[in-house]
Amino acid sequence: MKLPPLTAFRYFDIAARTESFVRAAEHLHVTHGAVSRQVRLLEESLGVALFERRNRAIFLTPAGRELHSTTQSIFEQLEGAVQRLQQQPEDNVLVVSCEPTIAMRWLIPRLPRFHAAHPDLQLHLVAAGGPVDFARGGIDLALRRDDFHWDRQLHSLKICDEWIGPVARPDFKGQRLLHSTTRPDAWATWLRLSGQGIRHTARSDFEHFYLSIQAASAGMGLAIASALMVRDELDNGQLQAPYSFLRDGSGYHLLSPQPLDDGSKRQRFAQWVGDECRACLAHLGLLQNDDPAPPSPPQVR
Numbered sequence: 001m002k003l004p005p006l007t008a009f010r011y012f013d014i015a016a017r018t019e020s021f022v023r024a025a026e027h028l029h030v031t032h033g034a035v036s037r038q039v040r041l042l043e044e045s046l047g048v049a050l051f052e053r054r055n056r057a058i059f060l061t062p063a064g065r066e067l068h069s070t071t072q073s074i075f076e077q078l079e080g081a082v083q084r085l086q087q088q089p090e091d092n093v094l095v096v097s098c099e100p101t102i103a104m105r106w107l108i109p110r111l112p113r114f115h116a117a118h119p120d121l122q123l124h125l126v127a128a129g130g131p132v133d134f135a136r137g138g139i140d141l142a143l144r145r146d147d148f149h150w151d152r153q154l155h156s157l158k159i160c161d162e163w164i165g166p167v168a169r170p171d172f173k174g175q176r177l178l179h180s181t182t183r184p185d186a187w188a189t190w191l192r193l194s195g196q197g198i199r200h201t202a203r204s205d206f207e208h209f210y211l212s213i214q215a216a217s218a219g220m221g222l223a224i225a226s227a228l229m230v231r232d233e234l235d236n237g238q239l240q241a242p243y244s245f246l247r248d249g250s251g252y253h254l255l256s257p258q259p260l261d262d263g264s265k266r267q268r269f270a271q272w273v274g275d276e277c278r279a280c281l282a283h284l285g286l287l288q289n290d291d292p293a294p295p296s297p298p299q300v301r
Contacts, residue, residue, distance in 0.1 A: 145253075
């Protein structure tokens, strides 16, 4: 099947986005008639009406909305790819997608050490969780907890186990438990694994995991926290972990559409972040002698 010219799709996409042939013409630096003709040619080629024209206004038809959802994605990806090619000819930028809580509470405070160790690399950090669209987002690596299923074609490297436990301010009195929507089973998991029977008379709920940890730092109650994410507060005495930490069965992994053992910038970051995680857990006395370093080369999952 022969597709209509790309120009016609581009004119249609801008017209659909602006909902106006006039504004589309201004954006494209052409005449109103040029936009109208290209859209009309596209409609004739496809054999469907893409716009409903009423009183000099245009409205997408159901067919137009369906086509626009595709053209918008394609042109956004194309523009992103061109921008990256133009701005980074030396390929020295590493785009890392990281779950918000571990990004804010653990990774960002340690990035100065990464820049000192790898001054030739520019790291762009994107806060996100769950599945990753590497192509659309221009993502090189994603640091994720394995609480979802990812594409089996992706390369994955386990960085470390997740260790969790209750934390609170040293001067906190009471048994208020702090819960979060993003980890709704955190308390139930810890109570089951630890065998503890904490009694509580009140609870507070927060939308995100990092908000419950922040609330614990403010003295509002006991929150389940990742050992990685509160290491600094434990060091400076802002928080304490009265029951220590235990493995909850999950772990953190680096995901990549490209191999992680090819000597590239991805491998350099993987090595650095793995070393940082192991050093952090060892400092807290959680890294056991039987905990090996991540395998090399990485496995494909």
